[in-house]
Amino acid sequence: MPIYEYACPTCDKTFEAFILRRSDEGEVACPGCSSRSVSRVMSRPAALRGGGGGDTGSAGPSCGPVG
Numbered sequence: 001m002p003i004y005e006y007a008c009p010t011c012d013k014t015f016e017a018f019i020l021r022r023s024d025e026g027e028v029a030c031p032g033c034s035s036r037s038v039s040r041v042m043s044r045p046a047a048l049r050g051g052g053g054g055d056t057g058s059a060g061p062s063c064g065p066v067g
């Protein structure tokens, strides 16, 4: 889904917004202060495939009884 993360410098808040079109980027407003001067944050850990770079923190399935 075309969900982008935005950051509002006015109230220092981050939020996500649906961006279906390029023109929608100009209509993104902060849900906190309704400010239009928000900046997009490019730090989505989701869907990292063949991008280069990335931390592997999740191990495989647990083997053996735990607990």
Ligand SMILES: [Zn+2]
Pocket (backbone or CB within 6 Å): 008, 009, 010, 011, 012, 013, 030, 031, 032, 033, 034, 035
């Ligand atoms: Zn704001």
